[in-house]
Amino acid sequence: MEGLEVEWRRTDSETLVHLYQDGKSHPESQQEDYHDRAHFFTDQIQHGNFSLRLDNLRAEDEGQYTCRVYSQQDSGKTVVQIKDIERLLVSGSSRSISASVGEDVTLSCSVDSHITSEHIDEVSWKKTDEDENILVLLYQNNETLPDSSDERYRDRVEFFTAEIPKGNFSLRLKNVRTGDKGVYMCQVFAGGLSANATVVLERLGE
Incomplete structure (x- = not known):
């Protein structure tokens, strides 16, 4: 895990949803809309699992999210889509x-x-x-x-x-x-x- 950086961003706006850097999560760097809502599964990080949990889903959360991983040698990414959020007002x-x-x-x-x-x-x-x-x-x-x-x-x-x-x-x-x-x-x-x-x-x- 040394030297590993993981960032989740909104694909459309490059808004930072969550960041892992220097061996720890950085919730203070999240864009305000995701404060206290976007989390890593901390006990899973040691296994290389950087899945994101998004709490209290809102209609405006619909869209594409990119997870980019940077290591000393290489980088890679995956894209996840959230769609058809149902809401009841x-x-x-x-x-x-x-x-x-x-x-x-x-x-x-x-x-x-x-x-x-x-x-x-x-x-x-x-x-x-x-x-x-x-x-x-x-x-x-x-x-x-x-x-x-x-x-x-x-x-x-x-x-x-x-x-x-x-x-x-x-x-x-x-x-x-x-x-x-x-x-x-x-x-x-x-x-x-x-x-x-x-x-x-x-x-x-x-």
């Missing part, structure tokens, strides 16, 4: 929702448009209290299951059915009660991925 409402008792209110939840509704396995709306999760409404296998709702929400909640094909799983909560105040979580499961968003319902006026 779910967004809710960044601001709290206010409502008065007896009103209807909409809690927002939308799924990133590149995932179509037929690829969505499940969407659950839950009210998340400190001690329990109350099931508000469930969507599974392309249908809404109103009977699954906790009795406190049964017959008061619905999806905007025509909006579901657009990835809109916002919830209409009808006839708001004082006990409805709290944090609601919209959790989405699609093709082995899961993501969630929260909405806060507060300041219930009379």
